[in-house]
Amino acid sequence: MLFYLIGGWIFTFKFSLEDAVKELRPQLCYQCMKCSSGCTAAKVVNNYRPHEIVALVKAGYSDELINSDVIWACSVCLKCVEYCPQRVSPFEVVMALRNESIARGRVPPKSFVEMAKSVLKVGHIQEPMYIMSKDFEEVSRMELGLPEMPKPKDFEKFKQHVLLVGFEKLKEVIRV
Amino acid sequence: MKFLLYLGCTTATKQYGYELSLRATLPLLGVELEHPKDMNCCGVPMKGISKFYPYYACARIMALAESQGLDIIAPCNGCHLNLTETIYKLKLNPLLMSAVNELLKEEGLKYTGKAMVYHPVEILHDKIGIEKITSSIKRKLPEIPVSSHPGCHLIRPTEFPRPETRDGPLKLDRLIEAIGLKARDYPEKYECCGAAILPYSPEAAIKTAAFRIKRALAVGSKAITSLCPYCIDMLDGKQDAAKTITGDQNISIPALYYTQLLGLALGLDEKELGMSLNMSPVEVLLEEVKV
Numbered sequence: 001m002l003f004y005l006i007g008g009w010i011f012t013f014k015f016s017l018e019d020a021v022k023e024l025r026p027q028l029c030y031q032c033m034k035c036s037s038g039c040t041a042a043k044v045v046n047n048y049r050p051h052e053i054v055a056l057v058k059a060g061y062s063d064e065l066i067n068s069d070v071i072w073a074c075s076v077c078l079k080c081v082e083y084c085p086q087r088v089s090p091f092e093v094v095m096a097l098r099n100e101s102i103a104r105g106r107v108p109p110k111s112f113v114e115m116a117k118s119v120l121k122v123g124h125i126q127e128p129m130y131i132m133s134k135d136f137e138e139v140s141r142m143e144l145g146l147p148e149m150p151k152p153k154d155f156e157k158f159k160q161h162v163l164l165v166g167f168e169k170l171k172e173v174i175r176v
Numbered sequence: 177m178k179f180l181l182y183l184g185c186t187t188a189t190k191q192y193g194y195e196l197s198l199r200a201t202l203p204l205l206g207v208e209l210e211h212p213k214d215m216n217c218c219g220v221p222m223k224g225i226s227k228f229y230p231y232y233a234c235a236r237i238m239a240l241a242e243s244q245g246l247d248i249i250a251p252c253n254g255c256h257l258n259l260t261e262t263i264y265k266l267k268l269n270p271l272l273m274s275a276v277n278e279l280l281k282e283e284g285l286k287y288t289g290k291a292m293v294y295h296p297v298e299i300l301h302d303k304i305g306i307e308k309i310t311s312s313i314k315r316k317l318p319e320i321p322v323s324s325h326p327g328c329h330l331i332r333p334t335e336f337p338r339p340e341t342r343d344g345p346l347k348l349d350r351l352i353e354a355i356g357l358k359a360r361d362y363p364e365k366y367e368c369c370g371a372a373i374l375p376y377s378p379e380a381a382i383k384t385a386a387f388r389i390k391r392a393l394a395v396g397s398k399a400i401t402s403l404c405p406y407c408i409d410m411l412d413g414k415q416d417a418a419k420t421i422t423g424d425q426n427i428s429i430p431a432l433y434y435t436q437l438l439g440l441a442l443g444l445d446e447k448e449l450g451m452s453l454n455m456s457p458v459e460v461l462l463e464e465v466k467v
Contacts, residue, residue: 040368044380072224073376075384077368078332098224108224111375115221123216125185131192133452139192144450146195149188150215154283158216158236161279166226 017062020096028086029054035080035090041073048073050080050090057093066101072109099166105173113174116167120159120176123152177303178208179294180241182259184252184405185217191405193450197435198251198296200448205304205312209249214240220254221372234262235276238293239285248293253329253404256339259293264336295330295339296403296435301347306354314443316356317465322437323362323397324348325388325411327404331366342366348403351434355441362395364388371406379421385410386418389427399430399461401437408433412456430454430461440465 035050036042042049048070056065065071071094080090098108107113115125128149130138141149152158163171187194202209218237219230237259241248250256266273267289277286300309326348330340340346349359370384389411392400400411412431419427432454439449440462451458 040370040384041373041376041380044370044373044383045377069376073373073380075368075370075381076220076223076372077328079328079368081333081335095223095227099227102225109375112221112225115375116225119217119222124189125217125221126189128189131190131453134454135452139453141188141192144192144196146192146199147211149183150212152216152236153214157283161232161282162229164279165228165232167229170225 017096017100020092020099021057021062024089024092024096026054026058026088026093029058029084029088030086031055032085034083034085038079038083040075040077040079045070045073050074050094053097054088054090054093057097062097062100065097066104067106069109071097071101072112102166102170105169107173108170113170116170117174117176119162120167120171123155123158124149177206178210178246179249179299180212180244180246181209182212182215182218182237182241182248182250182255182293184250184255186254186405186409187251191409193436193453194251194405194408194433196448196450196453197433197439200444201435201439201442202296202299204442205300205308207299207304210244210246212240218250218252218255218258220258221375230258231262231265231272231276232279234259235266235287236280236283236285238263238291239280239287241291242287243285247291249296249299250293251296251403251405253295253327254406256293256295257329260336260338263289263293297326297330297347297351298339300351300434300438306350309351309354309438313355313438313441315441317437317441319356319358320398320461320464321360321396322352322357322399322401323360323365323392323395324352324434325365325369325400325402325404325407327402327407328366328368330404348401348434352401352437355438357437360395360397362392362397364391369404369407369410371410378417381410382414382417382421385414386422386424386427389415389418389429389431390424393426393429397429398464399432401432401434403434412454415456428457430458431456432458432461 033051074094128141219233222229352359370381373381436449
């Protein structure tokens with residue numbers, strides 16, 4: 001764990017679920033289900049209901065949620081953040097659970113692993129692709145006359161910092 | 177007006193039509209675009225991996241812009257949200273600001289909060305202005321009903337200022353009317369395209385997009401337009417998949433970037449605007465738009 005000493009304050013990039021829960025106050029939730037009624041993911045993913053997730057965290061079942069894949073279904077539409085009359089923000093609760101699951105060394109769904117690998121390799125979630133046009137031509141950035149996609153200049157330093165701000169455990173698990 | 181064009185991953189790696197049309201239209205309206213030499217991912221899809229990564233990544237982008245003395249254009253809704261959120265949170269939390277700067281110092285960068293970030297909808301509506309657009313277009317497009325899909329992150333969250341608001345007409349709708357088209361409301365206008373569900377379940381994500389398209393067709397829209405690479409990726413590129421998954425063969429509507437429509441009004445060639453890269457039947461719309 002790395003600490004940064006700044007003007008007498010100790011700031012750490014380590015994430016803790018307890019702190020997040022304290023800050024997000026899911027105990028204020030009174031289960032009005034407004035979040036689930038608007039939720040994009042709840043309409044298409046069977047067992048994903050934000051109000052249930054908040055209720056489970058409130059009742060102390062965070063471990064079970066962290067070990068389940070369902071927390072990765074959120075579509076980041078942020079409607080629950082706006083709808084909640086208690087300002088609980090189920091979105092932030094889900095993100096805190098995801099962060100904790102990564103910190104405990106669980107592997108996220110495959111696409112997230114691919115994106116994280118790419119960030120550690122080129123600094124972007126994916127590399128420029130060949131795209132099939134309507135005339136069945138495969139085109140790349142170069143063929144379209146677009147300039148090259150920039151990468152972080154000092155890549156080693158960038159990678160070191162990415163690992164420091166929370167990718168360390170994930171890197172160990174996915175073995176990049 | 178000169179800006180740094182921070183494309184973000186989705187636009188720069190597969191949504192080339194957006195980049196081509198941005199680079200073709202904005203200079204005609206007096207906006208100079210600078211291509212960055214050093215860039216990284218903004219961290220929107222990585223928020224679940226680490227809460228702090230987006231702060232570092234976005235502060236790095238803003239610091240790079242600051243070192244060149246330019247403001248940023250972020251054409252992706254996700255990037256724009258994350259960059260704005262970082263500016264807002266870092267300014268509120270000096271501790272976080274100095275911690276992030278501690279990291280940036282090792283790369284010879286510093287973020288002070290001077291550089292600003294704009295979305296193309298703000299550039300077109302607020303910086304260039306409707307008047308300039310109406311006076312620079314070569315011809316008005318016919319009055320075809322077109323639905324706008326601004327995308328979640330252009331409106332939400334309301335915690336810090338966003339380019340669009342649900343109270344009152346959208347800037348995007350005003351821009352659509354400015355080039356002669358007719359803005360047609362549809363019930364799913366402020367909804368999510370479902371792009372972020374893709375990593376968890378592609379089927380669920382495509383079902384979401386299919387539902388949006390069906391509702392737009394139901395109100396008689398002839399096209400869907402947006403200024404978000406994720407939304408167009410879902411609404412344009414996934415129409416064939418939507419047909420297979422839902423079994424509804426009627427899912428077929430031209431979906432394209434507003435900058436592509438603007439380019440047509442400015443008299444640009446469809447090839448320059450990258451319209452052969454759209455997977456939806458844009459040729460149907462082109463037929464109707466041509467006089």
